[in-house]
Amino acid sequence: MDPVDIGLWGVPLAILGGAIRVSTPFIFVSLGECLTERSGRINLGLEGTLVFGAMSGYAMAYETGSPFIGVLAAAVAGMLFGLFHGWICKFEGVNDIAVGIAMMLFGMGLAFFLGKPYIQPVAPDLPAIGFGWWSDIPQVRAALQVNVLFIAGGILALVMAWMFRSTRVGLVVRVVGDSTDAARAIGLNPDVVRLLATGAGGALAGVGGAYLSLYYPGSWSEGISSGQGLMAVALVIFARWNPINCFWAALLFGGAGALGPALQSVGVSEGYYLFFAAPYVLTLGLLILTSSPDRAMQGAPLALSLTK
Amino acid sequence: MNTPKSLNRRRFLGTTAASLAAASLGGLSARPAVAQTALTVGFIYVGPKDDFGYNQAHAEGAAAVKAMEGVTVLEEENVPESQDVQNTMESMINFDGAQLLFPTSFGYFNPHILEVAPKYPDIRFEHAGGLWTPENPANIGSYFGYIGMGQYLNGIAAGHATASKKIGFVAAKPIPQVLNNINSFLLGARTVDPSITCQVIFTGEWSMAVKEAEATNALADQGSDVITCHVDGPKGVCETAVSRGAYVCGYHADQSPLAGDLYLTGAEWNWAGIYTDMVAKTQAGEPIDNFVRGGLAEGFIKMSPLGPAVSDAARAQFEATRAEIEAGGFAAIKGPLNDNRGNVIAAAGEAFVETDIALESMDYLVEGVLGSTR
Numbered sequence: 223m224d225p226v227d228i229g230l231w232g233v234p235l236a237i238l239g240g241a242i243r244v245s246t247p248f249i250f251v252s253l254g255e256c257l258t259e260r261s262g263r264i265n266l267g268l269e270g271t272l273v274f275g276a277m278s279g280y281a282m283a284y285e286t287g288s289p290f291i292g293v294l295a296a297a298v299a300g301m302l303f304g305l306f307h308g309w310i311c312k313f314e315g316v317n318d319i320a321v322g323i324a325m326m327l328f329g330m331g332l333a334f335f336l337g338k339p340y341i342q343p344v345a346p347d348l349p350a351i352g353f354g355w356w357s358d359i360p361q362v363r364a365a366l367q368v369n370v371l372f373i374a375g376g377i378l379a380l381v382m383a384w385m386f387r388s389t390r391v392g393l394v395v396r397v398v399g400d401s402t403d404a405a406r407a408i409g410l411n412p413d414v415v416r417l418l419a420t421g422a423g424g425a426l427a428g429v430g431g432a433y434l435s436l437y438y439p440g441s442w443s444e445g446i447s448s449g450q451g452l453m454a455v456a457l458v459i460f461a462r463w464n465p466i467n468c469f470w471a472a473l474l475f476g477g478a479g480a481l482g483p484a485l486q487s488v489g490v491s492e493g494y495y496l497f498f499a500a501p502y503v504l505t506l507g508l509l510i511l512t513s514s515p516d517r518a519m520q521g522a523p524l525a526l527s528l529t530k
Numbered sequence: 531m532n533t534p535k536s537l538n539r540r541r542f543l544g545t546t547a548a549s550l551a552a553a554s555l556g557g558l559s560a561r562p563a564v565a566q567t568a569l570t571v572g573f574i575y576v577g578p579k580d581d582f583g584y585n586q587a588h589a590e591g592a593a594a595v596k597a598m599e600g601v602t603v604l605e606e607e608n609v610p611e612s613q614d615v616q617n618t619m620e621s622m623i624n625f626d627g628a629q630l631l632f633p634t635s636f637g638y639f640n641p642h643i644l645e646v647a648p649k650y651p652d653i654r655f656e657h658a659g660g661l662w663t664p665e666n667p668a669n670i671g672s673y674f675g676y677i678g679m680g681q682y683l684n685g686i687a688a689g690h691a692t693a694s695k696k697i698g699f700v701a702a703k704p705i706p707q708v709l710n711n712i713n714s715f716l717l718g719a720r721t722v723d724p725s726i727t728c729q730v731i732f733t734g735e736w737s738m739a740v741k742e743a744e745a746t747n748a749l750a751d752q753g754s755d756v757i758t759c760h761v762d763g764p765k766g767v768c769e770t771a772v773s774r775g776a777y778v779c780g781y782h783a784d785q786s787p788l789a790g791d792l793y794l795t796g797a798e799w800n801w802a803g804i805y806t807d808m809v810a811k812t813q814a815g816e817p818i819d820n821f822v823r824g825g826l827a828e829g830f831i832k833m834s835p836l837g838p839a840v841s842d843a844a845r846a847q848f849e850a851t852r853a854e855i856e857a858g859g860f861a862a863i864k865g866p867l868n869d870n871r872g873n874v875i876a877a878a879g880e881a882f883v884e885t886d887i888a889l890e891s892m893d894y895l896v897e898g899v900l901g902s903t904r
Binding site for chain 2: 235344438445483495
């Protein structure tokens with residue numbers, strides 16, 4: 223099918239397509255971090271987990287020929303990183319932020335080291351579902367190629383929100399996150415809850431990494447992540463620890479990231495460095511607009527080292 | 531990183547060799563002979579050395595040097611264009627005894643090589659793409675290939691293949707080499723059909739996987755059906771272009787394994803010959819020119835084999851132009867030619883041949899390129 227001249231419509235289309243293509247790693251990492259932070263701990267190492275997930279997912283998909291086994295491997299690897307972080311942090315006097323930074327560097331270094339042989343081979347990609355069948359325009363069809371992980375991320379956000387609101391597991395995580403003493407008083411073991419929450423958060427970040435290497439841009443290289451893991455941690459604060467908001471924040475961030483290339487492609491070519499900063503400017507602007515000294519930390523788990 | 535162990539071993543071997551040589555030959559005359567047998571050469575890359583791109587091309591050259599006798603090759607990857615590269619250069623010199631350095635990324639030259647080189651007048655710094663001038667220290671050399679000619683040939687293949695008359699270029703930064711590639715790509719295509727336009731998208735960084743993929747998608751959305759690039763690792767651009775059904779012209783290294791039947795051809799570096807030549811000259815104690823340039827004829831660059839989608843007409847024009855370039859004195863930038871803001875670049879009859887030094891400070895995009903250098 224020949225491409226149709228869509229002119230300026232390319233910009234909104236690119237924002238939509240970009241939101242769908244680019245946001246998935248943000249969704250998974252921010253949901254993972256949301257879970258971890260709701261249990262009262264910060265894991266800044268998710269950037270390293272993301273990169274390691276990208277590497278291990280790609281490597282396993284290549285070795286086994288199945289991208290889904292790759293995703294599973296990335297989740298397991300991410301979980302191990304999360305459990306390791308959670309285990310170290312239970313010791314007295316250990317700062318979770320410092321450990322997170324160490325884990326980030328460790329994860330990236332280990333991924334670069336083990337990932338060397340997998341830069342050149344081509345692994346199978348994750349499948350996408352075409353939601354653009356109703357359109358004759360190939361650009362629309364391309365933009366509406368929705369990856370299965372994106373859909374899974376959306377469902378996961380809903381499930382997690384429901385979990386926090388209406389389930390016992392959600393309540394346990396929230397209690398531990400809000401007061402270590404209260405949790406102990408009702409017979410919960412905060413260390414175990416946080417260990418599991420950090421492990422699960424790491425697994426989600428690993429899946430986010432697998433999306434990068436197995437779908438978009440779809441190959442493993444050392445430059446695969448440009449700070450998505452770190453930005454996703456910031457998005458959790460922006461989303462005020464609410465899983466549904468994490469999903470929207472990730473979409474917004476992905477869509478804004480598509481603005482730079484799309485504007486250049488329709489002829490707005492001067493000052494592209496400025497447009498590339500759009501996601502950050504947008505996030506900053508929204509934070510300022512929605513900020514208020516009274517509820518700056520609204521929704522923040524009380525046992526978080528940020529709020530202490 | 532290199533461990534103190536290798537340092538000790540190397541020093542041990544060096545001193546043993548020196549004392550043996552001194553014992554057998556006697557006196558100071560043995561010293562050049564020692565230098566000849568034990569040369570340490572350092573290669574510094576801005577990214578991973580198997581990126582299907584810029585760094586891989588240099589690493590293939592380094593691999594050829596490794597096979598030479600009496601040469602120890604040091605390599606360090608992922609060194610940013612910052613104070614980091616100065617530290618890497620100094621540690622290669624002071625701890626590993628490197629006598630010849632190849633810091634290969636464009637941004638290493640100014641200010642980093644220019645700051646470190648005066649401190650080590652006996653060490654040779656060879657830089658790819660920097661514009662050495664006689665005011666710069668004499669122990670710095672710059673070498674480069676006229677790869678713009680390769681992009682011109684890419685453009686000819688692209689001009690025959692495009693149906694939409696729109697071709698696309700994903701570019702990192704608007705530096706002269708990149709601009710020359712973009713301009714050459716379009717001018718090559720325009721020899722087929724003067725109505726062809728080239729859309730360029732700058733990503734602002736040498737290696738940004740997601741942004742490069744987004745840029746490729748944006749090009750495809752606007753109808754570009756042949757896409758090439760100038761970023762460090764063309765893997766993401768190739769795979770995204772293929773997923774959108776666009777033809778690919780390669781860059782830096784051969785990407786045909788990634789693009790399959792949609793691969794037209796590619797402009798590749800061929801550093802092995804230059805590197806082994808420079809190392810051999812250093813071993814022999816001969817001087818290396820401070821300013822080394824070469825093109826297709828000199829074997830500095832080469833073209834990927836033409837893909838199955840290249841038509842017979844395209845093949846004929848491609849081969850004829852390649853022969854013309856190899857004969858020397860070829861000019862892609864020739865009058866009458868304006869830039870895309872309407873300024874005159876070359877009047878009728880005026881031409882900038884591939885070797886013209888003026889092309890290395892190019893700061894314009896020619897008419898027909900949709901994009902801006904700012």
